Amino acid sequence: SAVISQKPSRDICQRGTSLTIQCQVDSQVTMMFWYRQQPGQSLTLIATANQGSEATYESGFVIDKFPISRPNLTFSTLTVSNMSPEDSSIYLCSVAWGTNTGELFFGEGSRLTVL
Amino acid sequence: EDQVTQSPEALRLQEGESSSLNCSYTVSGLRGLFWYRQDPGKGPEFLFTLYSAGEEKEKERLKATLTKKESFLHITAPKPEDSATYLCAVQASETSGSRLTFGEGTQLTVNP
Numbered sequence: 001s002a003v004i005s006q007k008p009s010r011d012i013c014q015r016g017t018s019l020t021i022q023c024q025v026d027s028q029v030t031m032m033f034w035y036r037q038q039p040g041q042s043l044t045l046i047a048t049a050n051q052g053s054e055a056t057y058e059s060g061f062v063i064d065k066f067p068i069s070r071p072n073l074t075f076s077t078l079t080v081s082n083m084s085p086e087d088s089s090i091y092l093c094s095v096a097w098g099t100n101t102g103e104l105f106f107g108e109g110s111r112l113t114v115l
Numbered sequence: 116e117d118q119v120t121q122s123p124e125a126l127r128l129q130e131g132e133s134s135s136l137n138c139s140y141t142v143s144g145l146r147g148l149f150w151y152r153q154d155p156g157k158g159p160e161f162l163f164t165l166y167s168a169g170e171e172k173e174k175e176r177l178k179a180t181l182t183k184k185e186s187f188l189h190i191t192a193p194k195p196e197d198s199a200t201y202l203c204a205v206q207a208s209e210t211s212g213s214r215l216t217f218g219e220g221t222q223l224t225v226n227p
Contacts, residue, residue, distance in 0.1 A: 042217040092158050101213030102147045102206040106158025
């Protein structure tokens with residue numbers, strides 16, 4: 001198994017500002033994924049972050065809005081830029097422990113509220 | 116477009132009262148169907164993977180089954196600690212990358 005730590009666990013932000021979420025894993029992993037869980041909705045994949053290459057973004061998500069860094073095999077950051085109230089959500093970091101990329105370990109999430 | 120629909124949205128059971136949760140899916144070639152459990156304030160926790168129709172997986176009081184159009188999560192003699200939101204997700208064989216498409220979940224409450 002993997003232990004995933006996310007910071008911050010929650011934050012209240014002002015419209016127009018940016019916030020960076022950190023994700024630390026206790027072991028080296030190849031693929032890390034960032035998901036969003038909006039209130040009352042299902043989880044949606046934002047992007048896949050691989051070490052040493054650009055993140056791969058899903059339809060509807062762009063690098064300018066959600067820049068991602070992956071400097072090594074245990075760490076990643078997701079920035080939510082120029083926030084609006086619609087960005088209020090839980091942001092979850094996850095990793096695929098084995099070769100099955102559907103069997104994920106998730107962090108506890110970062111709950112962002114944008115005023 | 117891949118779609119996952121879970122029902123019911125919420126289910127309240129008495130301790131020991133068995134029931135089933137439903138996950139209907141539409142996907143362009145199924146690579147895998149996954150069940151997760153999510154407790155309040157936590158990230159989802161992986162439970163099961165199913166790959167093909169007719170497959171079944173069991174873990175304690177939970178059993179997951181799969182047909183070509185839906186999956187069921189059967190809960191036998193549930194206990195209050197089984198209270199959680201159960202999420203179903205699919206991964207398409209034609210998906211580029213590793214995207215999971217999640218349903219909105221079934222919120223299960225088991226009363227003592």
